[in-house]
Amino acid sequence: MATIKYYLREGLLQPGRRITATLAEYDEEHLRRLRLVRALIQVGRLPVNSAREVLAALHEEGLSRNRQLGTAVWALPHGPAPDDTDPATASARRTADELLERVGWSHGGEPPDAPDSPPYQMLVTAITTLTRLGYPCSAADLEPYARAMERIAVDDLNLVERYAPDEQVEVAVALTVLYEPVLMGLRRLAQARESHRRFEAD
Amino acid sequence: MATIKYYLREGLLQPGRRITATLAEYDEEHLRRLRLVRALIQVGRLPVNSAREVLAALHEEGLSRNRQLGTAVWALPHGPAPDDTDPATASARRTADELLERVGWSHGGEPPDAPDSPPYQMLVTAITTLTRLGYPCSAADLEPYARAMERIAVDDLNLVERYAPDEQVEVAVALTVLYEPVLMGLRRLAQARESHRRFEAD
DNA sequence: CATGCTTGGATAGTGGCACTCCCCTACCGG
DNA sequence: CCGGTAGGGGAGTGCCACTATCCAAGCATG
Numbered sequence: 355m356a357t358i359k360y361y362l363r364e365g366l367l368q369p370g371r372r373i374t375a376t377l378a379e380y381d382e383e384h385l386r387r388l389r390l391v392r393a394l395i396q397v398g399r400l401p402v403n404s405a406r407e408v409l410a411a412l413h414e415e416g417l418s419r420n421r422q423l424g425t426a427v428w429a430l431p432h433g434p435a436p437d438d439t440d441p442a443t444a445s446a447r448r449t450a451d452e453l454l455e456r457v458g459w460s461h462g463g464e465p466p467d468a469p470d471s472p473p474y475q476m477l478v479t480a481i482t483t484l485t486r487l488g489y490p491c492s493a494a495d496l497e498p499y500a501r502a503m504e505r506i507a508v509d510d511l512n513l514v515e516r517y518a519p520d521e522q523v524e525v526a527v528a529l530t531v532l533y534e535p536v537l538m539g540l541r542r543l544a545q546a547r548e549s550h551r552r553f554e555a556d
Numbered sequence: 557m558a559t560i561k562y563y564l565r566e567g568l569l570q571p572g573r574r575i576t577a578t579l580a581e582y583d584e585e586h587l588r589r590l591r592l593v594r595a596l597i598q599v600g601r602l603p604v605n606s607a608r609e610v611l612a613a614l615h616e617e618g619l620s621r622n623r624q625l626g627t628a629v630w631a632l633p634h635g636p637a638p639d640d641t642d643p644a645t646a647s648a649r650r651t652a653d654e655l656l657e658r659v660g661w662s663h664g665g666e667p668p669d670a671p672d673s674p675p676y677q678m679l680v681t682a683i684t685t686l687t688r689l690g691y692p693c694s695a696a697d698l699e700p701y702a703r704a705m706e707r708i709a710v711d712d713l714n715l716v717e718r719y720a721p722d723e724q725v726e727v728a729v730a731l732t733v734l735y736e737p738v739l740m741g742l743r744r745l746a747q748a749r750e751s752h753r754r755f756e757a758d
Numbered sequence: 759c760a761t762g763c764t765t766g767g768a769t770a771g772t773g774g775c776a777c778t779c780c781c782c783t784a785c786c787g788g
Numbered sequence: 789c790c791g792g793t794a795g796g797g798g799a800g801t802g803c804c805a806c807t808a809t810c811c812a813a814g815c816a817t818g
Contacts, residue, residue, distance in 0.1 A: 356807050359767075364805095370766095386689075393685045395805090396636055402805065420755050427744055433737055434598055459749040473748070476741035483595045484734055487588075489727065490715050491738070498711045499735070500742050502704045507746035509700045511754055513692050525691065530747065532686055533701070535635055536693070537743075538736060539678035540702050542629055544709035545732065546675070547661040552713055553622050558778050561796075566776095572795095597776090604776065 358388065366391050366406050390528065398531035404431050408531075412524050422523045427530065432472035436479050446481040450474065452493040457500045506537070560590065568593050568608050592730065600733035606633050610733075614726050624725045629732065634674035638681050648683040652676065654695040659702045708739070 361367050367387055370380040391409070394400045400408065407429035411422055436443045454460045470478070484491040510529055517525045563569050569589055572582040593611070596602045602610065609631035613624055638645045656662045672680070686693040712735070716728045 357805085360806060362766095363768090389689055393689055397682055397685045399635070418755075420751055423751060424748070427748070430744075432741075433601070454745070459745060471745070471748070473741040473744035476737045477745070480599055480734060480737040480741065483599045484730075484738075487591055487595055487730065487734075489730055489734070490718065495715065496738065496742075499708060499739060500746070502708050502711075503739060503742035504746045504750075506701060506704050506743055507750045509704075510743075510747055511750045513697065515754070516692065526747075526751070528686075528689065528691055530744065532682060532689075532691070534740060535678045535682040536686075536698065537701060537705060537739070539634075539675040539682065540698075540705040541708055541712075541739075542632075542675035542732065543656070543661060543673070543679070544702070544705045545712055545728075546626070546629070546673070548706075548709045548713045549622055549625060549728070552717070553620070557794095559776085562777060564795095565797085 361388070361391055361402075364402055364406060366402065366409060390524075393528070394531055397535060399534075400531060401431060404429055408527055412527065419519070419523055423526050426523065426527045428472055430472065430531070432476045434479055435475055436470075436482060440482065442482050442486055443478065446478050446485060449481050449485075449491065449493050449496075450477050453477075453496050453500055456493055456497050457504065459504075563590070563593055563604075566604055566608060568604065568611060592726075595730070596733055599737060601736075602733060603633060606631055610729055614729065621721070621725055625728055628725065628729045630674055632674065632733070634678045636681055637677055638672070638684060642684065644684050644688055645680065648680050648687060651683050651687075651693065651695050651698075652679050655679075655698050655702055658695055658699055659706065661706075 358367070362369060367384065370384060387409075391405060394405045394408070395402060408426045411426035411429060414422060414425060417425070436446070438444075451460070481491050481496075510526070510533070513529055514522050514526045560569070564571060569586065572586060589611075593607060596607045596610070597604060610628045613628035613631060616624055616627060619627070638648070640646075653662075683693050683698075712728070712731055715731055716724050719727045
């Protein structure tokens, strides 16, 4: 209850239609929005700030769906930016670029003037870190992962296309964020299974 | 610098070998550990507490690799537990079970006395949330995702098997945690690409 | 119409977490 | 011998997501 007021203050929920000076009315749509907000924050682990920006992107009128979605994804948390003072970052960028080359999505079709997109930054930062720790993450190592994510993105878009065009952006955002725990949970279950299969003897 | 002291206090790093009463010596191994800790926390977004537990599991002697890995994965954050007072949770459990049935890993080969594993809980909570919001997440919808994660787990274990047995648990943990941003970054890049391909007209 | 409960809005406070600062002692290099 | 630095303990800081308190304006009830 107090939390709802807090979200209202933070601009995550629209204020209700004013019925009198001090009374407002909330409808089914408000409730939906509230559930979405709580889901993004609690299940999708979005910080309140990011959630606000992401949801704001959904209400930008007059943008193409691609642009709306881009804006929303842009607002998702993406961890520390690559540290370009670190020479390891340069080499990580080369690895990332080689990977994108290999799988044939060099910078995702965005106009080439775009600076590093947040997902690309995530990738570079993670590769830098893995390399510094001596863990394998060459373009060849990463390629099967990229292929798997390519298939997942196809599935994602298939789900999105079940919806009416004016709902698709919200659905895409929700699925991007809320499927993350699903994917990570499934990955860990699959790892346990595969590890058991290989090291059963232990 | 102050951060290192903090990690020492928190038990994330082993104290250095005492050289005098007030002077300790840190070697290459300590440095490695420090880098690993920072990577898990900053890139892998682990809370300090979880990082401690995860790392502690690596030093449990006398357990099989599978058990060590299980303990470590158990300590990873897994979001809110399913709310069993909510009837939607029961239906989500059925969906999850059906999914695991379909892909043929019913509870990951763990002994059946195990309570809900954290990854299973993540799955159930996420399915509950998605269902409540009216987003698609039937077992049929989720199956391709599970298949993709199955392939990823195979790649994960392939990477792990490059290492000597006594390093494998640490590698597995590090790859589980540190590949998450890689996977999510790749997924978002692939989504952008696929969305562009489909909605180019916009 | 009086009364008491609820609602909405503003403001201030709480608890957790990840550091960060300060200070003191012991040491080491010059 | 002495200035600067590492180690260690404890207290403090800033941020974040809430949460509690107040107050005035309804509405509901007798």
